[in-house]
Amino acid sequence: MxxxxxxxxxxxxxxxxxxxxxxxxxxxxxxxxxxxxxxxxxxxxxxxxxxxxxxxxxxxxxxxxxxxxxxxxxxxxVEGLATDGALSDLQAAFSRHHGLQCGFCTPGMLMTLHAFLKEVPNPSETEVREAISGNICRCTGYQGIVAAALDVAASRKGA
Amino acid sequence: MGARLFGASVQRLEDARLVTGRGRYVDDIHPAGVVHAAFVRSSLAHGLIQSIDTSVARTMPGVLAVYVMSDFAAFASGPLPQLAPHPLIQGPITYEPLASGEVRHVGEAIAMVLATSRAEAEDAAERINLDIEPLPVAADLAHALDPDAPKARSERADNRLATLKTAFGDVAGTFARADHVLKETFTVHRGGCHSMETRGVIATFDADDRRLEMWTSSQSPYLVRRNLASYFGLDESAVRVRAPDVGGGFGPKAAVYPEEAAVALAAMMTGKPVKWIEDRSEHFLATTQQRDQIWELEVAASNDGRLLGVRGRCLHDNGAYAPYGAILPATALGSFPGPYALEALDISIDIVLTNLVPTTPVRGASRPSVAFVLERLADRVARHLGLPREEIRRRSFIRVEQMPYVTGTKARDGSPISYDSGDYTAALNLVLDKIDADGFAARRAEAASRGKLLGLGLASCVEDTGLGPFEGATVRVSSRGRVIVTTGAASQGQGHQTTLAQIAADALGVSLENVSVEAADSGKFPLGISTIASRVAVTAGSSVELAAQQVRRKALKTASHLLEAAEDDLEIENGVVFVKGASDVKVTLATLAQSLAGTAGMRLPGGIEPDLAATAYFESTALTFAHGSNACEVEVDPETGDVRITRYVVAHDCGRLINPLIVDGQIRGGVIHGIGNALYERMIHDDQGQPLTATYADYLLPMASEMPNIEIYHLESPSPRNPLGVKGAGEGGTIPAAACVISAIEDAIGPGGTFLRHHPISFEEVAGLIDTRTI
The missing domain is CATH 3.10.20.30 (Beta-grasp domain)
Structure with a gap:
């Protein structure tokens, strides 16, 4: 034991x-x-x-x-996403798009999308929704989370 | 003044902590020497405890103590006090911290193990042997009032806890004169809480001072304090309860739970900090749910499609205890007549005891259920008369020129309910316009060409918000010029730190970043009620406004003295008070705060009272009513019954918006919760009261892959009933959503199909309703 x-x-x-x-x-x-x-x-x-x-x-x-x-x-x-106190683009986008409310699911959402966006840098909305279909959020209705991921993908593409 | 923050979609002040993993939830708090609790729970829905053998458990590694109720005799005995006493409920119908005689639902806590780790506590809990003599189980709401039904509680004569009634108008006359009277029976099922953070509690007890301190994942830390102080015979000043970051509440976390009392008792017994974190299995078994209501209703309507009256009764599954009094069924009564200008109403609700987990409000409380039955009745009348669904509503709604509209029903305090403001028809027209209802026929034809059935759903609602009496607030300027807002109102993700800061920042001319909000700590703010019933924007928001305006006046008065300028000539911007037109004649809020903080031997400026601070308790004496109309389109696969919501549009009016970003988030999350109630969430028990859907493999929650985007359009009818003109927004998304989705499914099946009388509806059921021969 x-x-x-x-x-x-x-x-x-x-x-x-x-x-x-x-x-x-x-x-x-x-x-x-x-x-x-x-x-x-x-x-x-x-x-x-x-x-x-x-x-x-x-x-x-x-x-x-x-x-x-x-x-x-x-x-x-999640503690490793920010660099020298600066939020990562994904973390910042979560806040901008109100992709979190109580914040409890947020670390898992962020880590899932952090990995997903490396693998699929230019996803469709459907692909983002599939990517987080194993993460439950009871607060947001997911829309802000999806918007944040798409926003990050678009800005990384433009960068 | 600078640009107003009120009304702006500013990003939340909460977010930086929460996206970096620096949130601080109950399980993130580790007092030195903390020990961990695990509970042994009843595996039977009803029985008498014969014996509890803890002898092996006590010898297990890491175990400090094993408790049953009788062990607590030095500190407490008997059931917990009733949280919300109701004159019709003879009680208390409340839990003991640990059941000592009769157990009345699966999952009821019976014994408790304390150990140095949670794992060791669970190991030992498994070795406790319970001998429970089974008793007959009342698990079937529909038959629980039958004369020969098993009794859920042995001490009572039957399972009827109470019957609540509401009525107005000439009911018999209205129904006798009506052109049409239709009768329907509806079964409405809401699910459980399913906040992503389960419940959790930590207690410490100082035996010398007899001081109890707790952290609890609660919507109601002050009710926990009141309830437990009363139960333990402690003064409330000796009990400090804090709600730290709370990972979602949705209603069930507003109740006071036996585990909170048991953990406190364990801390009193041991003198050590005790922590208990509910696991997800316990959440299914022991956190309050909402479950079933069965409504037998008649609606009276005129030939021209006006709804004239509704009458009937409801069977309400209360579960085995009433920790929260009759709030859930009482909220159902208070939700009539919805948006409809009924001439007559007569509703009774039988509160029925069953051997299941107690029911208390889940997001919307009974409001979504009443919206469902009223919207279904409106659709039923439309079908019967061959009129469009929206026409029934246009002809039956309370009109804007009737505001304020006295409904005929009464509030909890017995006062007559009146709707304060809102144009219900405008919301309906807006949502129909935005979803392009006129173009629906073409879209339906297009879907049909792909072999799919498209349906348009419609639902409207009114939501009472801003429940009194108050949430208070103190606004204080610190010696560094920082504005500190302190309130009792707990947060579970609603963004109060931001919205309350917006209000205070506007009043005091400081930036948002210079405002801190401290909440839900009875050691910091003396009184609080609960974050329920979409009430915090109205109550706490108004209190912050009143207190901040008082602080503003005090700052100007003090500055007037220091600057030797008239108060009317002063302005505040960026934390500096200055003379209009002479901005170099100035003093900072920090200096003003310091001057009112006092210096030894010196007089205060101008004889002004010390402390650049004020406390206000705005009393919400009358409810304020939000409203809205929702429309959605569903695409149904006729072979599989699969329902896909392809569009969902909300027209919503919650008065003035403090922060549209946050309001939209509340609405979106609320709608998704309602979609879950319509299609997925089903807490099933067998006839012996055994839960059959107690994992997320069996109990389905809405997932991102199935959910639509929610389009939101706001109307703003300011409430005249509070200084901000706001109305609550926490539940308005959920309330009409299940009705809207079911209405759309029915529309997809077609006018000759079955009238739908329940939710949730499974895809198998939908497939069974579709006559594929006609497609």
């Missing part, structure tokens, strides 16, 4: 090491052991997407992945 492992990973560019029970999922490890509470836990059964983080370049549900599976990995979370 108290079987533990020492996990070392790179979190938003910084090396982190902490000991954890083997049964602890990545979301709880990030939140409790590494005190990175920006990642949120909404459903704990892999549907709501609030806990989405990027592990070795791929978006994953941190509630469905054990912390031990992330040993040696590079993990990106």
């Amino acid at each position: 108290s079987d533990t492992r020492t996990i070392s990973l790179t979190l938003n560019g910084a090396a982190k090491t902490a000991e954890t029970d083997v049964r602890v999922n990545l979301a709880d490890f990030l939140r409790h052991s590494l005190e990175a509470t920006g990642t949120h836990v909404g459903c704990e059964h892999g549907v709501c997407g609030a806990c989405t983080v990027i592990v070795d370049g791929q978006p994953v549900r941190a509630c469905l992945m054990l912390a031990v599976q992330a040993d040696g990995s590079t993990v990106e979370t």
Whole structure:
């Protein structure tokens, strides 16, 4: 029961090491052991997407992945999106388009779209909606989130 | 003054924290030495607890304590106080913190484990053995009042908790004289809360001072304080309750819960900080829901399509407890007659006890349900008379020249309800114009050529907002010239930090960035009610306006003294008070605040009272009424019944808009919630009260891939009932949405099809309603 492992990973560019029970999922490890509470836990059964983080370049549900599976990995979370205190273009667009209200789903939405826009830099609205179809938002009706993603894609294209 | 912020779509002050992961929700707070709670819950919907064997659990790793109700005897016993007493409800029909005798729904908390980690607490909770003797289960609303129905609560004679009534006009005469009387039965189902943040609570207790401090993910921190202080016999001054960032509320987080009391008791017992974070499974089992109402109604109408009267009754599924009194069914009564100038009304609501989770308001409370039945009746009359649906409404609406319009119904305080302002027909005409109703026939023909059925839906509503009595506010200028707004009104994502700051910034001539809003901390502001019923813009917003204007007058008076200038000659811009036309004769708000903060041995300027601050409690003595009309188009696949909402247009009037960006967000989210109620969200229990849809694989929420864009058009009929002219906007999106979508599906199926009497409607049901031979 108290079987533990020492996990070392790179979190938003910084090396982190902490000991954890083997049964602890990545979301709880990030939140409790590494005190990175920006990642949120909404459903704990892999549907709501609030806990989405990027592990070795791929978006994953941190509630469905054990912390031990992330040993040696590079993990990106919402805390890593801004640079030197300046919001990323996606974060700024979320605010501009009112893509968040209570903010609880927001970290997962941001990380899902952060990864998606790298893969699909010029998406259609339908593609954006499909991309976040695994992230539940109860507040916004999604429209501001979709608009933010399309706005970012357009401005990156123009840049 | 500079450009006014009131009315501008400024970006939210909340956002920078929330998009960078610096939000601070209950589970992000870690008091030193905190221990974690897990609950053991009833697996039966109804039974008598015979024994609770905690012997193994107590020996498990990491376990500090295991509690059942009797363990709390030194601090508390019996059921929690009624949150909202109602004269017709003999009570209390409230929970004990932990059930000690009879359990009355699946998921009711019975025992509690404290451990050094949540995982260890859950491990131990699994090893607690419950012996519960099953009792017959009342799970069927339709038959729960039958003479031989099982009783949901053994101590009561039957399952009728109370019957609420409202009536006006000559009901018998109106129905006797009417050209047409139609009778219909509707079943309306609303789902659960499903805020993305579940509930959570942390409690600490200082045994020496007998001070209880809590953080709770609540819409009603002050009601939690009042309820628990009363229950524990503590003075309210010894209980501090804070709501930090809250990840959505939608109504159920307005109730006071037994877990809040149990966590507080565990802190009192141990002297340690105790945290409990609800998991999603518990959210399905123990957070209040809304579920079913069955409406049997008759409508009286004239040959020319005027709705004259409505009468009938409603069976309302209350669940097993009434933690929130009769607010949900009472809100149903208060939602009549909607936008219709009825001559007569007679409605009764039977509040029915069942062995299910209690029902309390979910976004819109009973207003969406009443909008659904009224809009369905209007469509039914249209069908019967062969008139367009919009014509029934135009001929039946309350007209703008009738404002203020006394409806005939009564508010919660017994005062007569009157609608204050609004042009309902204008909203209807606007939405029909914007969706291009005239071009619908051509679009329908085009869809038919692709083998699809296109339907146009229509629904209108009136929403009572600004429920009294108040949310107060203090506005204070700090010694650095910063404007600090403090209020009891809690936020769950509505953007109050921004909208309240806009109001204060305008009044005091400072920039938005120079205003901070601190809310929902009983240690910082003395009183509060709750963020419910689309009331905060009206109540807290008006209080901020009144307090900020008082501060402005005080600043001008103080500056007048310091600058030796007449008050009327002074202006405030960018935090500086100056003489008009002589802007170098000036003093900053910071200096004024410092001068009123006092210096040892020195007199205050001009004999003015200390503190550049003011507190106001705007009392909202009469509701203010928002309204709107929605129209949507759905495309139905006749083979699969798949319903795709292709357009959704809202014409909405919530008076003056403080921040259109935020209002639009409220409406959009609200509409999507209503679409969920129309098509997806279905909390199903079997005949033994066992929940069958307790994961997001079985209980479907609206997802981005299925949702339309929502087009919004505003009308602005200022409310004469508050200093800002505002009306609430939190629920106006949800209220007509299910009615609108169902109306569109019915229209898609065609005039010869079935009249739809319920929601949600599944795609399988839709497919079954379509006679594919005729397509």
